[in-house]
Amino acid sequence: MPPKTKPFQAAFQGELGAFSQEAAMRLLGPEVHVQPCQRFEEVFQSLRDGKVDAAVIPIENTLHGSVHENYDHLLHFDHKIVAETSVRIVHNLIAPPGVRFKDIRRTFSHPVALNQCLHFLAANPQVERVPFYDTAGSVKMVMEDGLKDAAAIASAVSATIYGAHILKRSIEDDRQNFTRFFLLRRSDQPELKLEEPAKKGWKTSLVFSTRNQPGSLFKALSAFALRDLSLTKIESRPLRGKPWEYLFYVDFLGSVEEERVKKALGHLQELADLLRVLGCYRA
């Protein structure tokens, strides 16, 4: 018998069936083996310790802003961003097989998800909302407990994973709720052949800091503007314990292999106290 190949493993935060798993499947194919973690730090540690081959983390959401904690971990761990994807947050009403919509008297989910389905819940006052830890975890629970009058609000993937069925699809109030995810690898790992066809150009993410002197950000951005590089994200964040210093998160279109990008990074290095390229990936 030929030696069995170890399956490709990706870590993410949350229960099996979380939106991060949906992102992992989109980035690495539906067959990817996943390793759920309780906390984001564990996700980064698992990758560092070689327990997994890759990690998938949310970095920003169109309603709730950037996940600063993950930017902190990106600075602290020596991982690199190798791909990005954006997942629309679709909430579904999910119940054990055989349970019909008219049987539902309670629905479990994370309070944030419950709050994103207020129109549906207002139109169905017979359904009581019950807060739960996790969206996918609430599907797991209604299945394990075999509840006959209860549903969960969670992703479609979680219904598949736990063998539940979807009673109502897409019950979220806002269809413009997207989360952007990064795929991470260790800096010493070889390049990954990715599932998604790489039709688009390159994008680079970096973090830099400057003293807060008038015009210091303006000077820093000249490194990009003078070379016609297009920014797709910029965000400032006060540095902890250093009241007048700031971290900046920047994404721009371009690859670190391009001459003008190398020059821009050299120029930015002159102007910034700290500069870290977090990764270069297909936009």
Added chain:
Amino acid sequence: MPPKTKPFQAAFQGELGAFSQEAAMRLLGPEVHVQPCQRFEEVFQSLRDGKVDAAVIPIENTLHGSVHENYDHLLHFDHKIVAETSVRIVHNLIAPPGVRFKDIRRTFSHPVALNQCLHFLAANPQVERVPFYDTAGSVKMVMEDGLKDAAAIASAVSATIYGAHILKRSIEDDRQNFTRFFLLRRSDQPELKLEEPAKKGWKTSLVFSTRNQPGSLFKALSAFALRDLSLTKIESRPLRGKPWEYLFYVDFLGSVEEERVKKALGHLQELADLLRVLGCYRA
């Protein structure tokens, strides 16, 4: 008898005792009358409809980023920012009077708050975590139900409001968890005499949008840099449904009464598709 003066009312989102109430008390004095609302939109509507005299909203958190929804409401409603304050998010273990720490077997709170007290919960495995809608709401519930083996995790203010007592103070993992709040008034309301001594200089918040052409943000920032105006926040946000256009949130030090600020705003107006000054207040 002299006519009774109507008390000053401020709206906020959440239950009585929420961190927004702590911000309201800091901004308007401990005697302020508050009007809790279920959703942020209701907070803005209450102010528009004259049901309250002011509104208090969270705008960004050091761990979780900007509250984009409130920036959307700031653009949509004709309110102005008249003050800001920053509240450290301190979580406390709170129980009905007479209940001792060694009696506690369950603690209720919002999952986000429970996740911010993982060290405390790991050190006290006898205490089961139970997710609840709201931090302050969980104090209300343990008090109303007179639970003898349960506590809530919430703000100190909520213990005072519901007559509960604090068993353990400051059980949060991260002491660098701050939320920044804005105090809002309608644009047609007169200037407010505020409680906090105005020792510091002025700050101005604005939103603008530009086409995503290389260098367009750089040009827009020249309006500030050429006049030595110091930015304290910048953040880009993709415009919904317009893939290549961006909104920018900017805060800078300076008052709209200053000549150089008037010139900077005139200059920015030339370069931006949209420009809205959201308010000018003490930093």
